[in-house]
Amino acid sequence: MRSLRDIATDLLLVGLERPSRHYDALLRGDTVRLLSRFDTVSSGRAVNLLLPHAIPSQTFAGVKTALLFGEQLAKFMALPLRVVPFRDDLAQLMRSALRVRQHNTRITAIRDLCPGTNDVWIATYWSTAAALQTACQMRKLSPDKVVYFVQDYEPGFFPWSSDKAFAKATYHAGFRLVVNSEPLARYLREQEGIAIEEQLIVRPTLNHALLREAAGKRRAARYPRIFFYARPTKPRNLFELGAQALEIFSRAAVRESEQIVIVTAGERHKPLVVAPNTRIVQLGNVGWHDYYHLIAETDIALSLMYSPHPSHPPLDFAAGGARVVTNAMNDFRSNLHDNIVAATPAPEALADALLSSMRDWRQQPLLPFAPPRFLGSDMASVASAVASQLCERSAGGA
Numbered sequence: 001m002r003s004l005r006d007i008a009t010d011l012l013l014v015g016l017e018r019p020s021r022h023y024d025a026l027l028r029g030d031t032v033r034l035l036s037r038f039d040t041v042s043s044g045r046a047v048n049l050l051l052p053h054a055i056p057s058q059t060f061a062g063v064k065t066a067l068l069f070g071e072q073l074a075k076f077m078a079l080p081l082r083v084v085p086f087r088d089d090l091a092q093l094m095r096s097a098l099r100v101r102q103h104n105t106r107i108t109a110i111r112d113l114c115p116g117t118n119d120v121w122i123a124t125y126w127s128t129a130a131a132l133q134t135a136c137q138m139r140k141l142s143p144d145k146v147v148y149f150v151q152d153y154e155p156g157f158f159p160w161s162s163d164k165a166f167a168k169a170t171y172h173a174g175f176r177l178v179v180n181s182e183p184l185a186r187y188l189r190e191q192e193g194i195a196i197e198e199q200l201i202v203r204p205t206l207n208h209a210l211l212r213e214a215a216g217k218r219r220a221a222r223y224p225r226i227f228f229y230a231r232p233t234k235p236r237n238l239f240e241l242g243a244q245a246l247e248i249f250s251r252a253a254v255r256e257s258e259q260i261v262i263v264t265a266g267e268r269h270k271p272l273v274v275a276p277n278t279r280i281v282q283l284g285n286v287g288w289h290d291y292y293h294l295i296a297e298t299d300i301a302l303s304l305m306y307s308p309h310p311s312h313p314p315l316d317f318a319a320g321g322a323r324v325v326t327n328a329m330n331d332f333r334s335n336l337h338d339n340i341v342a343a344t345p346a347p348e349a350l351a352d353a354l355l356s357s358m359r360d361w362r363q364q365p366l367l368p369f370a371p372p373r374f375l376g377s378d379m380a381s382v383a384s385a386v387a388s389q390l391c392e393r394s395a396g397g398a
Contacts, residue, residue, distance in 0.1 A: 030086045031131040033110050038140040042114040047074040048121050050128035051085040062151040065180065065205055066124040069149055071105065072383035077120065077390065081105045084113055086128070120390055121146045126154045129170035136173065143174035147386055151180040152309045153187055156236070168192070176389065178202060178382060180309065181375050183332045187308035199385045203376035204315055207292075208369075214296040215321035215369035221299060223259045224358050227322070228272075229303040229313045230264040238304040238327060238345065243272055245350035246302065250274040252355055265294060295320040299365065300357045306345065308332040310375065314340055321367040323357040325350060337372045 030052075049070035051063065067083065074081035081104060085091045091109035121141070123129035129148050135141040148170065155167040171177070171192045178200045179185040185196045228246060232239040246262060253260050254275045262274065265283040272280055286294060301317040301324045308329060318324045318339035326333055327345035334342045343353035376382075 030110075030127065031134045033086065034131045035135055035138065035140060037110065037113045037115060038135065040114045042116050045116045045118045046080045046082045046120075047077060048082045048084050048113070048115060048119055050121065050123060050132070051083065051087075051090065052125040052127045062180075063124070065151060066122070066149050068205065068379055069178065069202070069383060070122055072379055073120070073122070073147070073386055074104065076384050076387035079104075079120070082108045082113070084108050084110055086110050086131075119145065123148045123170070123175065124151075126167040126170050129173065129175065130166050132175070133170055133173040144176070145390075146173075146175040147390075148173075148175040148177050149180070150177055150184070150188070152307055153184065153191070156307060176200070176386065178386060179376075180204060183336075183375070184309045185376075187332050197385075199377065200382055201376035202379055202382040203372075203374075204310065204312060205379060206312070206315060206319060206371065208319070208371060210292045211295065211316060211320040211371075212369040214292045215319075215367070217296040218321050218366050220365040223257060223261055224253070224361055225297060225299045226260060226262045226354070227294065227298040227301040227303075227317065228262060228264045229266050229301070230269050231266040232269045233267060236306045237266070238306055239269065241327070241345060241347060241350070242302055242304050244347035245354065247273045247275075248347055248351035249354040250278045252351065253358055254278065256358070263294065263298070265291075291316075292320070295322060298322045299361050300325065300354060302326075302350070302354060304345070304350075310336050310372075315372050319369060319371050321369060323361060323367070325353040325357055335373065336375070337370070339367060339370065 047070060049066065070081050070083065083105065088109045088111060091107050121132055123132050123146060132141065132146050136143045136146070155164045158164040158167065171188065171194055177194065177196055179188060179196055180202055181204055182201050185201045188194045189196060228242055229237065230239055230242070231237040250260060250262070254277045258277065260278045261281065262272065262278060263281045263283060264272070265286045268282060268284045274280065283294070295317055298317060299322060301313065301322050303311070303313040303317065303324060304327045305311040306327065306329060310333060314324045314326045315337065318337040322339065324337070324340040326340060326342050327350070328334060328342040336342070341353045341357065343349045
């Protein structure tokens with residue numbers, strides 16, 4: 001039976017993304033809808049996990065991780081989990097796809113929500129946190145009943161704007177913050193002055209079984225196989241920077257190799273400008289199992305993201321035995337893994353890092369499975385710690 005997390009991710013990927021340019025109106029509407037639900041309070045208790053109305057593609061993987069956290073927290077608190085999308089069509093699609101209730105989980109449209117006075121709330125994206133922040137300001141809810149599951153520095157998704165200010169404000173709403181990865185927690189401490197408990201830092205969830213399998217399937221190739229995580233419509237993935245780096249790298253690399261193969265995946269894109277004897281293969285969006293096959297067939301990966309969160313592709317490829325070049329962001333993307341080099345985000349520096357990685361590959365073409373170094377605690381430990389804190393608070397207030 002497929003999990004709720006897999007179903008939700010599939011539904012999001014097949015076309016439920018909405019444009020983010022109307023956040024102001026959506027945020028007001030979502031906040032009003034949430035506030036209206038406090039007029040119909042129930043006597044039961046549950047964990048309510050909110051999914052945003054407009055779901056940017058940056059957060060697709062984050063939705064899956066948030067659902068895992070919600071399931072774990074509800075389990076440790078011995079409470080039902082209510083997944084509450086702000087969009088009624090998403091709620092209906094998730095209910096239809098799920099069919100069978102799993103792990104005491106319900107899909108509840110916001111219009112059908114009847115919260116309990118002692119419910120626990122999970123914010124999954126800044127807009128859901130903003131709606132809960134307003135509910136707290138109107139004394140509909142206490143901030144100590146809200147867990148804010150932070151998976152990126154989301155003000156960075158926006159230019160200087162009201163949305164950026166709203167997103168920054170949510171970090172100071174008095175919620176209990178659970179943060180995905182130690183580098184992101186450190187960035188929040190330094191940029192926002194937030195105190196974040198070490199036991200509430202969760203490491204990125206990797207599929208060790210499939211990555212170990214990918215590493216075991218590796219075979220030495222005659223030519224270096226380069227992977228480029230290409231997402232031209234996502235500015236923070238630095239597509240143009242990566243494309244320029246590959247052009248410079250290819251012109252230097254062909255002097256040392258008869259041929260180079262560059263495979264791109266993520267999104268379709270304009271043709272790359274590269275040196276002769278460089279073969280380009282565009283895959284576009286790849287499925288789950290094709291992704292792990294790609295890891296097994298990659299010697300060097302170029303995966304960029306201008307964010308303090310390490311992001312999954314660099315960690316996945318490095319753990320699966322590939323050498324990885326990513327961009328530095330001060331020191332927040334450094335020392336993630338022995339197989340990852342964080343280079344200055346400039347075409348020449350990234351090209352030099354790729355060239356150095358190719359030379360290292362020639363000396364040692366096969367690397368074993370190796371999970372990343374410490375990036376936080378496992379999901380179950382963090383969920384257990386949060387559950388204990390919430391139960392202690394509930395007992396103290398009784």
